[in-house]
Amino acid sequence: MLRSFALVFLSLFVVSGDESCDRSEMENTICSLCSQRRGSELLEAGHQIAFFAYMTQNVQISSISKHMAFVYDRVETNHGNGYDVQSGNFTAPENGVYVFHTSSTSYDKSYCSVEVVKNGQIKDITFADSGQHDDRAMASSLTILSLTKGDIVHTRVGEARGGSHLESNRYTRMSFSGFKLA
Numbered sequence: 001m002l003r004s005f006a007l008v009f010l011s012l013f014v015v016s017g018d019e020s021c022d023r024s025e026m027e028n029t030i031c032s033l034c035s036q037r038r039g040s041e042l043l044e045a046g047h048q049i050a051f052f053a054y055m056t057q058n059v060q061i062s063s064i065s066k067h068m069a070f071v072y073d074r075v076e077t078n079h080g081n082g083y084d085v086q087s088g089n090f091t092a093p094e095n096g097v098y099v100f101h102t103s104s105t106s107y108d109k110s111y112c113s114v115e116v117v118k119n120g121q122i123k124d125i126t127f128a129d130s131g132q133h134d135d136r137a138m139a140s141s142l143t144i145l146s147l148t149k150g151d152i153v154h155t156r157v158g159e160a161r162g163g164s165h166l167e168s169n170r171y172t173r174m175s176f177s178g179f180k181l182a
């Protein structure tokens with residue numbers, strides 16, 4: 001349908017031979033129509049991969065140990081079903097380049113490093129560190145990874161931890177999210 005529109009545009013251009021017709025404007029229109037079609041095809045195929053999950057409560061430092069996986073228990077978005085709320089693992093549904101984000105907050109003389117791990121290998125590390133002071137310290141990471149279908153990415157407790165708790169409540173949320181670049 002859109003293709004025939006494009007053909008009609010093109011033939012009008014050829015038939016009229018109108019030199020004043022702005023070629024680049026016409027190309028822009030065609031490109032825009034094509035990308036709209038591609039976008040709606042992706043939507044129709046339910047093909048997007050994107051997830052967002054967060055903790056519904058604070059994480060007590062006493063309840064975590066080195067390399068323990070963080071399990072973000074509230075799943076807000078999970079297109080493609082890559083995120084597993086039981087384990088906290090994201091499993092790549094297909095090959096591609098993916099973007100992951102984490103957000104972590106330590107509270108009142110607490111601290112914890114958070115690792116982003118692919119198939120057991122550390123890829124990124126952040127450190128929410130309010131170890132020497134009251135109030136909060138926030139740490140976030142943005143990590144771009146090339147994944148093969150079946151690769152697993154998750155977050156876990158890193159080398160350092162101490163104090164009372166990490167915060168996820170009505171002031172801030174500990175979250176883990178990601179999506180595949182189209």
Ligand SMILES: *[C@@H]1O[C@H](CO)[C@@H](O)[C@H](O)[C@H]1NC(C)=O
Nearest residue numbers: 084087089118119120152154
């Ligand atoms: C979660 O990922 C870890 C690390 O890759 C793996 O050892 C574990 O088996 C996975 N768990 C599930 C339920 O997939």
